[in-house]
Amino acid sequence: MKSDYQNKLSDLTTEAIKELMWFYYGGMEEKILMTDYHIDLDDHSLLYRTFPLVKDESDRTCPHCKVALLAFQENRASYGQEVFCQECDCVLEELYKCRCEKCIQAGDKVIQAIKQAFHKVELSSGIGLYEAVGIDDYVDDDERRTLRKKDELCHWENIPIARLSECYSSLCFFDAAGMRFHLPAYMLAEIRSPYGSNAHVISILCGSIEGKDASLKDYSIKQFSLLNEKQRDAVVLFLRLCLTRLEYEYDALLIVTALNGYWSTR
Numbered sequence: 001m002k003s004d005y006q007n008k009l010s011d012l013t014t015e016a017i018k019e020l021m022w023f024y025y026g027g028m029e030e031k032i033l034m035t036d037y038h039i040d041l042d043d044h045s046l047l048y049r050t051f052p053l054v055k056d057e058s059d060r061t062c063p064h065c066k067v068a069l070l071a072f073q074e075n076r077a078s079y080g081q082e083v084f085c086q087e088c089d090c091v092l093e094e095l096y097k098c099r100c101e102k103c104i105q106a107g108d109k110v111i112q113a114i115k116q117a118f119h120k121v122e123l124s125s126g127i128g129l130y131e132a133v134g135i136d137d138y139v140d141d142d143e144r145r146t147l148r149k150k151d152e153l154c155h156w157e158n159i160p161i162a163r164l165s166e167c168y169s170s171l172c173f174f175d176a177a178g179m180r181f182h183l184p185a186y187m188l189a190e191i192r193s194p195y196g197s198n199a200h201v202i203s204i205l206c207g208s209i210e211g212k213d214a215s216l217k218d219y220s221i222k223q224f225s226l227l228n229e230k231q232r233d234a235v236v237l238f239l240r241l242c243l244t245r246l247e248y249e250y251d252a253l254l255i256v257t258a259l260n261g262y263w264s265t266r
Helices: 004-007 014-025 032-037 045-050 101-117 129-136 141-149 161-166 177-192 202-208 214-223 230-242 246-259
Strands: none
Touching: 004 045, 014 032, 032 045, 032 141, 101 230, 129 141, 129 177, 141 214, 161 177, 177 202, 177 214, 177 230, 202 230, 202 246, 230 246
C-alpha cells in the first residue's frame, strides 16, 4: 500500500519529523538520515514517501472511492506530485483508463445499454460517415455520392475506431438519421478508448446543446430529434459514466450542465 510508508515514522515526534524533512531537503544523504532516525526502509531513495501526506494540488477526487486524492511530499530529485488514492491505493496514472473490476463492470453495463437501445438501427437515407466528411469539404454532389459508397449503411457496430477517427468531423454534419446511426459507435469507441475517435463526442453531446448560440443549439436539437426514450437514456448513462472517469475531469461542468438541462427532458 502507498499509505504504508506513513507508518515508518510512527516512533518520531512531530518536531523530529520536521527536523528530518529539513535535513532531507537541505541535501543530507538519505542513508545517513535513515540511520540517524532509525527508519526501516528498503529503498533509501523513497525516504520522502515517509513524510506526512499532502493534498493533491488539483484537488481531485477518486472516481471510485469518492474521496479526495492525496500526494507524497515532493521528491527532491524530481518535480511534480505523486498523487494516489489512500482508499483503493491506485496512483493517478492508474485512475486514468482504469482496468479494475469495478470500472470494467461499469463500462460493460453502459456498453450493453447502448447496444440494446440502438439495436437494428440502420442509416436508411441519413448522411453517412464519409459523406459527412464530403459535406465538410464542400464536395460536389457527384463526389458526395462516391463517398457514400464507402459508408456502412446497416451495422453501426461494424465501424472500426480507426474509421471513426479518420472521420472525426462527421458528427458535426450528420442529419438526425445519420446521428442516430453513428452516435452509438462513437460512444462505444469513447468508452473503450477515451478521446480515441478524436471526435469530441462530449462537445457534441453537451457543448452546442447548452451553448448561448441559438442557431447552433437549434441545429443540435434537430440532430438528436430522432432519438427515442431508450436511446436518450443510453446517452445519459454514457455521460454519467464519463463523469466517473478522470479523463473527463475538465469536461465535468459541461457534462453536468447538459445532464441537468437538455438530456433531463423528454
